[in-house]
Amino acid sequence: MTRERADRADLLRTMPLMAEELLDATDHEIIALLREDARRTFSDIAVRVSLSTAAVKRRVDRLREKGVITGFTVQVDHAKLGWGIEAFAQLRFFGSTNVAEIVETTTRIPEAQAVFTIAGDPDAVVWLRSRDMAHLQSTIDELRRSHRITSTRTLIVLDSWVRGEDRPE
The missing domain is CATH 3.30.70.920 (Lrp/AsnC effector binding domain/regulation of amino acid metabolism (RAM) domain)
Structure with missing residues (x-):
């Protein structure tokens, strides 16, 4: 990859995107399921959103890379x-x-x-x-x-x- 192309890739990765460009209804559903239980497995999510486990993993990885998902946490009383x-x-x-x-x-x-x-x-x-x-x-x-x-x-x-x-x- 040329330096110019690498710089453009870095810029695109960090550039804010419009929500409709980044998230669809399935992404929102995946986020809601993870907010409900951050330990939920990709295979469990896949069943609930009618995708393959690999497709769910790719979506979660993309959401993490774009900074939509910033971490996984636990709720404490x-x-x-x-x-x-x-x-x-x-x-x-x-x-x-x-x-x-x-x-x-x-x-x-x-x-x-x-x-x-x-x-x-x-x-x-x-x-x-x-x-x-x-x-x-x-x-x-x-x-x-x-x-x-x-x-x-x-x-x-x-x-x-x-x-x-x-x-x-």
Whole structure:
């Protein structure tokens, strides 16, 4: 393969594609089955979508190569692991704090599950998990001790729903 052709292949592989160019109904069905059970075998999926096992494997490989499927994961009941309190903390930072400083400030605590820097006010939202309310309070206090954070607002999750996940009975 010539260098020019290899460069074009790399560009096409990383170029975002329109959804209709990349995914058909069968791809969506395969993704739904894998979201339901990431350990599902290609042969089981093949039966459900009326394709051969090899065809399912090729489709999953293509979806992974294009970055549609980014990994396979397990769903965990965090409450059963002792982390039953979930909250979101809205954070306002001093002056023109850059994104790297926001991420560094928030991810140093193990209770931070994700950090979202956002446009407007506040500057960031942090998804937190804690053992109990006292633990959540100490986590918020720890964030407040940062000289970069000027104010916080905590939103405690009462219940949640996530698209593609079954709700426990």
